[in-house]
Amino acid sequence: MPRKTRNAKLLRDEEDGSKEDDNSGSDSDEEEEEQEEDRFHCPKCGEKLPKNSAQCASCQAPQQSCCPCSRVCWSSCIFGIAFVVVAYVLTIFFNSWLKTSLEQIGGAVLGTDVTLQAVNFSPIEGRIHFTELAIDSPTPFKGNFLSLEEFVLDVDPLSLSLGCLLGFSAPLVMEEVKLKDCNVDIVVD
Numbered sequence: 001m002p003r004k005t006r007n008a009k010l011l012r013d014e015e016d017g018s019k020e021d022d023n024s025g026s027d028s029d030e031e032e033e034e035q036e037e038d039r040f041h042c043p044k045c046g047e048k049l050p051k052n053s054a055q056c057a058s059c060q061a062p063q064q065s066c067c068p069c070s071r072v073c074w075s076s077c078i079f080g081i082a083f084v085v086v087a088y089v090l091t092i093f094f095n096s097w098l099k100t101s102l103e104q105i106g107g108a109v110l111g112t113d114v115t116l117q118a119v120n121f122s123p124i125e126g127r128i129h130f131t132e133l134a135i136d137s138p139t140p141f142k143g144n145f146l147s148l149e150e151f152v153l154d155v156d157p158l159s160l161s162l163g164c165l166l167g168f169s170a171p172l173v174m175e176e177v178k179l180k181d182c183n184v185d186i187v188v189d
Contacts (some may be wrong), residue, residue, distance in 0.1 A: 021147045027168070042056040047119040054082070055132065060157045091121075094121065095120055095121055095172040098121055102116060106135070111137075112136040112137065113134075113136040114134070114135050116130055116132065123157075126155040126156060127152070127155075128152075128154075129150070129153075130148075130151040130152075131150050132150075135147070137185070137187065143187075145180075145185060145186075146169075146181070146182075147183045148179060149179065149182075150178060151179055152176055152178035153177055155172055155174055155175065156174075
């Protein structure tokens with residue numbers, strides 16, 4: 001008999017003040033089987049343990065406090081997965097926002113068009129990656145002043161955080177700096 005059904009039946013019997021006497025032998029057998037199912041086994045000696053015991057009576061080994069199927073573990077797993085999904089979605093939106101901001105602010109500061117195909121910024125990894133960056137030449141000139149296919153700047157996150165804490169007196173560790181197909185065109189009259 002499932003636990004909830006058994007508990008509900010016992011509550012009903014206690015409220016009525018009556019108990020079924022004709023099946024008393026089979027009920028006690030079922031209760032013993034359920035109690036056996038409600039027990040854990042000691043990982044060290046294999047002895048059966050009740051759920052609420054702190055340690056094994058035979059070998060004194062402590063019982064694990066977190067069962068893989070407990071509600072706390074499940075809620076922690078669900079919270080962790082939700083956090084990762086939200087962080088991933090925010091990163092996608094942040095990268096899109098950063099691309100748009102760089103194009104608009106860069107264009108306003110330089111007075112020319114700035115275009116980017118994609119931006120990938122990962123603060124956890126300390127990495128920023130631009131693809132297809134193009135800065136147009138000022139108004140009287142034609143063509144791109146600067147164009148590059150790929151720019152990568154990867155800084156060790158630990159050295160970056162230590163640098164921030166120590167006022168950048170500690171050196172920054174660069175893991176990767178990459179400029180691919182960088183072209184600068186300067187037109188002189």
